[in-house]
Amino acid sequence: MTLADQNNNRFRILVCIDGSEESYQGLRYASRLGSGLDADITMVYVRPVDQGLNSGGLQVRVARQNMMDWDLDLPGIRYLKKGRDLLIELGHMEEDWIERTTHVESRGDPLGDNMIEYSNEEGKQIRLWLKVAETVEGGIMERWEKGKHDLIILGVTSDHRSKLQRVFGIAPIALKVATNAESSVLVGRAIEEGKGHLICTDGSEDSLNMIRKDAHLASRCNCPISLISVAPTEQQRGDADQAIEKSKALLDEMNIPVEKSIVRVGDPVKEIIKEGEHHSVVVVSGTRSSGLQKYFMSGIAFSILENSKTSVLIVR
Amino acid sequence: MTQYLTEKKWFFIAMIVGAIIMSLPIPEGLTQAGLVVLAMTVVATILFVTEPVPLPTVALLIVVGQVILLGVASDVVAKSLMKDSVLFIMGSLMLAVAVVKQKLDKRIALMIIRVTGTKTTRIALGISTVSGILASFIGEHTVAAMMLPVGITLITLTSDDPKKVRNLAAVLLFSIAYGCSVAGIGTPSGGARNAIMIGYWQEFYNIGIDYLKWMLYSYPMFLIQLPFVTFILILTFKPEVSDLSPAVDKLKAQVAAQGPLKGRDYVSIILFAFVLYGWVTMSSTIGMGIVAVLGAAAFLIAGLVRWEDLNNGVNWGVVLLYAAAISLGVQMKDTGAAAWIAQSFLDMLTPLGADKGMGLWLSVSVLTTGVTNTMSNGAAVAVLGPIVLNLANAAGESPVVIGFITAISSAFAYLTVVGTPACTIVYASGYLKTTDFLNVGWKMALMSTILMLIFASVYWPLIA
Structure with missing residues (x-):
């Protein structure tokens, strides 16, 4: 080498x-x-x-x-x-x-x-x-x-x-x-060590990639991992369940235990920020579909980043 | 590409705003050329505040804009760039570097301590008084740069742990910064903004305000502010230690190691005394700028400073920027843009009853304080000067009083790091937080504004 x-x-x-x-x-x-x-x-x-x-x-x-x-x-x-x-x-x-x-x-x-x-x-x-x-x-x-x-x-x-x-x-x-x-x-933001990573997932390829990368990071500090998926409406709860299942399966493959799996219904930003308070770090995907989207700095990830009281990890 | 667009977005926004203003129908009372100058002023102001491009770029664009957009001949624009006030800014910046390089700071520190003793409050008052008196003549940036190590040395000699002396650090460093800032109004050589206003008075109304006359108007106001500065600082920050004896003893030992004043120290003090004498007695005949440039040349001839030091210590882009801003100010006057903005502003103030007297003074002061907290105070006076002088004209007020209110209020940028040169320099020490400036700055701004209005209504009419 x-x-x-x-x-x-x-x-x-x-x-x-x-x-x-x-x-x-x-x-x-x-x-x-x-x-x-x-x-x-x-x-x-x-x-x-x-x-x-x-x-x-x-x-x-x-x-x-x-x-x-x-x-x-x-x-x-x-x-x-x-x-x-x-x-x-x-x-x-x-x-x-x-x-x-x-x-x-x-x-x-x-x-x-x-x-x-x-x-x-x-x-x-x-x-x-x-x-x-x-x-x-x-x-x-x-x-x-x-x-x-x-x-x-x-x-x-x-x-x-x-x-x-x-x-x-x-x-x-x-x-x-x-x-x-x-x-x-x-x-x-006042990082409290030892309370683990909360990964936000929607089951997409982007978020699975992010989970892979964060799993690698979390293993470096022996930080426990929890998953969260939020369905905007009750009808979409099934999608959120599926996203969690997919993500869990991926972590199982990597031999990484999942401490908690959380499915919520409501405003994704508010729900994630609320749950995030019980964790050291909230993990979101930083991948964007286009340069323009980045230019105007919008989206759920950005709102979480801006409003969270907990530390936020943007994975790329 | 996206990153480039993000970084430069304010440049493009400014250009779009400029294009929109230029394509608007010409408002009543304004000419096409006036509208173009108005657009250029708005664009320049956005660029001054948001800084998406290095600021001297704005100067270059102002020069180019006058030729291409306004059709002014290149030679005419070139001539409008160099005035006595620009020479003065250039010369006094060179003098500032020359003075800092003389290393008289330790002796000044010793002088302060000898007079004040070791009590924190008295040392704070001593630092702001001496910094202030020096700054009123040689410019606030010069003194802030000289005194900064004195303040930091007193802090570090008191405790190695910055947390234990946070409030003490704030009191001592703000004593330097605000001592210099309140002094910047004292004489024409206190800051570039004063020279710019003097230039505008001359250009617009042929009013000649000489060095002594300026001092007569504003020096008492500077002196009266000094005890208030210490009072406000001690009240706001409540320093952890009330006596600095151990630090003072160590500082005295450091200074004593330097030995007595040497020949070159005397030469530099004498040279500077001559420059001051020149400013006071010859400003109205040969111009303040010429005295400053001559002083800088004398320091070079005496071998007290190297050209390389001057070249590295002066930001020449700033000289260019002030030159261009003044040149744009003159265009604002010539095309009637300044008069139009002034009239519109006055029409806005009339329903509020603020179109004359105290109401107008306060409005001008608040406008200037607002603008100066977002950009450098020299730039604020360069942009606002033509407008407020026209405002005085339209409202039937004295342009001298309104001009002084603008020049003096532009020193009230106590709230932000970039507000005044002294604040920027002291912040570079790393001991202060931006929120410290907000915590104490509003009290300072309020105190200064009230004092200025008292001066404008009681003292200035007596000497007018």
Whole structure:
């Protein structure tokens, strides 16, 4: 097996760190998912490139340079190092791992992109990545030279936007990443570990594919799996039962036990969100039939993502 | 492709809105050219607020639009880009970088601590007062960049755990940001927006407001706001520690390691004093812009700063952007678009009884505060200036008073990170949350608005 193949077979998790408690909760969850030897974790802090207008034409980098002259760390570095210390505390990595630092000037910014890469003898890697990009969401989703990440984890605080803002306002970073990223995205809202995954299924080929992928993920953290299917009307209950049966059969084939199978009648979004409160993560499919659908960001998956109080995993 | 469309959607929305406005029947009282300028202004405003493309792109589009859509000769547009106010913005930005590079920040920090002692409240007041006084002359961005490490050092020396000193961090960093923001109104060199308004007064009404006259109007208002800033911050954030003795001692030791002032420190202080002297005494004869540019040249000649530092530290796109925004402002006046918007706005205000006096002042102030919280305050004044000056004309009010209300209100962008340069720079430290700005910003905006209205009705008539 070539080095490139080995790289491609690794399970890569990207955790977005912004210094908030929620982002470190996301990192704890990543540590559970990425505990195997074949998994790497990258923590990223994205600094939007300064447009200058907001700082009155004086580049913010002048202030940052001044901070560094006082031997003060840049904010992102401090947050990332805190993340690294958390992983050491969790026993995910050791202090004596080999350290390699790289720096690349990026987007005309001399402070540019900085990466500290820690690796052990078995080749497991942890990376701290301080990155500059036009926008935070753009930086998170940017393709990485070593191939794409399998899972992006973002921690978010509860969404305070009003209805009007939701229609006209600029969607928060997490929603933008969740709808546009190529990989699976876990939007973490105070992730409580150990309560398992709730997979939403309608029995379609898309949702069966998603179940396969999530089963793989859930097995990484030994998280129990439950299934839910919601029929909009009583007449359609049979379809929902069938969807559950199909999904269960698939998991049986994979030798993965199903903790609970739930069939509900009502508004799918409301029912799933209600049931989701008893689980760690609600799992929905992120596959879309067309680009246009994605552009207008509609659908049940998006409504769940936007309104759920529980963490939501969008599987792609 | 979909991602590109998602990222740039506001650009396309803005263009569609512009096309729709241009295809509308010409409203009564407006000319075809006025309608085109109106469309360009709306498009530029949408792009300023939503930022789907790098902002200097908007400047380039404004230049191109004037030639292609309005049919103005290329040479005429080119000439309208460079004015004394643009030279001033360019020169003072270069001076800002030069001043930050002199590393006088530690000495200023020591000076503050010597006067204030170690009590948190007194240090907060000291930081906002000294930051404010400096910022009123050399621009808020300069001082925010200089003082940021002072604030952070005091915080980190108090505790390594940011959670334990969250409120203290908010008080000290906002003391810098708001100290600078309230000071930006103090003199014409306090911010680009002031220079833009002075340029508009000259362009539209041939009213010359010199450096001292500006200070006479607004400097007292800046000074009165200072104690309120500390009061509001302490009340809102209630810092965890009331005495910073351990941090102050460590900071003193750090500063002492620098030794006494050296020759180049004296030269830079003297040079800057000359620039200030030039602004105060020669603005009305040779222009503020020329003084600023001369100052920047003097710093380069004295070898106190390298051109590379100036080149990297100034965002030249911003100079271009202000130049284009002012040029569009002049077109708004020439084509009658500004007068038309002003009249429409006034017609809206009349039924509310806000078409003159205090009602009008408050409306202008609220409009400016609203706009400035969504975009940079210089851009807000560049866009609103022509409209409010025409509004003053239509309502029979003094354009000087209305102009001051707009320029001053544009500093009331306390609610968002992007509102004022000082807020943006302090936020870059990573110690503050965007919600902090909302929690304290509305109190600041209310305090400043009330004080300004008192000044407009009581103090300004005395000196007019």
